[in-house]
Amino acid sequence: MRLAVVGAGAVGRSVVDLAGEYGHEVVAVADSSSAVVADGVDSRHSGVDSDAVVARKAERGIVGDDDPEDALAADYDVLIEATPTTLGDAEPGFSHVRTALERDRHAVLANKGPVAERFGDLRGLVDDSDGEIRFEATVGGAIPAVSTVEDIEPGHVTAVRGVLNGTANFILTRMAAEGLDYEHVLAEAQDLGVAEADPSFDVDGTDAALKCVILANVLSFGAADDPADAREFTLADADVEGIRDVPGSALRLAAEDGRTVRLIGEATGETVRVAPRLVPENGTLAVSGTQNIVQIETTHAGRLNISGRGAGGPETASAVLGDVGRLE
């Protein structure tokens, strides 16, 4: 497949870097201010020079001398939407996806915004298009959360819960392990690059909540006999509490009882909740560090647990490229 990669952050750059290994070629790359579009002159090498693009971004801060609109207008099969997650109208990511679908191309998203905040609008675009959308990379990084849930008979998944934010999980793991308080461990996480300079998206539970909203939309629309009747979720429907107010004393108290604290998100076809919870300290949900885990409750197959790396350029890119493979 020919890919147009929109967004040149860690995920976009990894997709550009790895696409060839998956048998795909990158025909265009765009960041917020620039683009590079393959000219298709040499039919054997009609993709962009991946190494050059990544190097140019590192050295000059741009991917090429073209305009981002040129990437959206290029001749691609799949648009990879890897721009930063935005809330509300989920722009400009939503418009990138709309442009692809209106051109009857496919879109694969790593950007959670459109899938969490405008799921109904996306479904409408897909209904009117020959293209499809997929969004495995929006939930759980390398964990095939969305495809595993979708693979289970519609209506046979009653809930999905888990540890879905590696930053918050790293902080709680270190607080428990070292007996340190939140501020101290946050500073350590920022030094390591595990937490951002402004960590609120992660530590306030927003990132985990967006992922749960996406899962709730998948469950809701999957179970509905008529999609027109399916309830659509957005971030506003989520009941969210982060980890800023978890004191070190709570973790010590929990440990005396063989428990610990994890930021747990849960989605059903009816509700979305994110909050710190007590869990058995050696139990399944007590994954460590930046690991994620997704726990799927099913009607006939009991509970499935899938854990793995929740984030990272190559990890998320493998989820994106896995989705491209499912389109073929």
Next chain:
Amino acid sequence: MRLAVVGAGAVGRSVVDLAGEYGHEVVAVADSSSAVVADGVDSRHSGVDSDAVVARKAERGIVGDDDPEDALAADYDVLIEATPTTLGDAEPGFSHVRTALERDRHAVLANKGPVAERFGDLRGLVDDSDGEIRFEATVGGAIPAVSTVEDIEPGHVTAVRGVLNGTANFILTRMAAEGLDYEHVLAEAQDLGVAEADPSFDVDGTDAALKCVILANVLSFGAADDPADAREFTLADADVEGIRDVPGSALRLAAEDGRTVRLIGEATGETVRVAPRLVPENGTLAVSGTQNIVQIETTHAGRLNISGRGAGGPETASAVLGDVGRLE
């Protein structure tokens, strides 16, 4: 889809029982000596009476007054092969699958024999047929092991390992928890119905080895550029050691070091090994009781762990019916 269910043990009966919930109808059921075939007279209810079939099997030991050959000759879309696993020539299961494929129908297997012992022959039948085969239910019960591995880019899975036999795992879990020896816990497991009167298939590691052989075949054929060059595995290629000789003292010694013992199977595209191994006692591989876990090593996405119920009628039936859904 119209299903012909061959095999009326726990798995076959559960498939008959649950097929309707998945939108499929059962048009024939066979056990080793009898069959029932829907007569198709009433077009709205052209399937068999599932409750009656299950009741008849319980009361009379047969499923109907027809001959098993009538089920194989019936008008179905998918043959469900759920007869007991046999080794070597994998008969009669292999012939049931061959009959379906030669009639250009699909076959979904819960029976490990043909997939572990005659994978190349199965591939040959599929090459000459309009039908496909699927075999999720042969590995890991409710865990979507095969489909998750298949969903990852060919060649990007370097190894699959795990706890794949619930009987052996239950015995080791109880030995560690109670400080009892193997013979004592085996008797308990047999009383509970977790171990068979002749437990050798489970405790000698044969069942786990067959599952690893199946995974090795999936990895080997998945990674090969030309299937004709792919190495085919059978049980004879597996290096297998069971749990009969694990003394209670080994578990006590392990516990002093924060470890325990689990029967671990591992498959790569080159090797298959099953043996008791020391694992961290609170680690990912130390699942408890009859749980199974599959650990997938990938090139770009790190390690994925999937755990869940490894066996059971409804659990295995959900894997079978999930495969039917993937055929559509």
